[in-house]
Amino acid sequence: MTTITxxxxxxxxxxxxxxxxxxxxxxxxxxxxxxxxxxERELLLALQYRWTQRLTARLELAELSDGDPVDAVGAAWRRTAEDNPNLRALLDAHADDEALRPLIEAEHRTLARAAGLAEAGDSPAEETSIGAAFVALQRSTPTSTPRRNPVERLLRRLAPSA
Known part of the structure; x- marks a missing residue:
């Protein structure tokens, strides 16, 4: 038997x-x-928990990557959203619910830290704000187009066989 909270x-x-x-x-x-x-509140919280579990698994994999943490964490968020579009849409539709607010803020702080965008001296409010901006950026970034650094793009243009 499993014990619930x-x-x-x-x-x-x-x-x-x-x-x-x-x-x-x-x-x-x-x-x-x-x-x-x-x-409905209990159901909504359970749906947020489902999202958090799926996102956390992707973030743990992102931490293992050798690449840029911003890219890795962004890709993890976008892939999780892409793999769970109905869940993401349902949570987005209820994002203003007071029950979700602390959980969304915690997610934003986690994303800011995992991406290396928050520093040790940042307040929770600053981390939350940074994470919210990061999520907004991820929502506007196509999942299928990998982000490359400008030098890599220039080298690929100069050497088409690369």
């Missing part, structure tokens, strides 16, 4: 029922009250 235990049947309810919400693109989630 509210102190109650959750068996496999509960786990599968919650998973199915989350999948249905993502597929339908709307929050609907279900028997396994007490209210």
């Amino acid at each position: 509210q102190g109650a235990t959750m068996g496999w049947q509960d786990f599968y029922a919650r998973r199915d309810a989350l999948n249905a919400a993502v597929e339908q693109g709307e929050l609907r009250r279900s028997a396994v989630f007490g209210d």
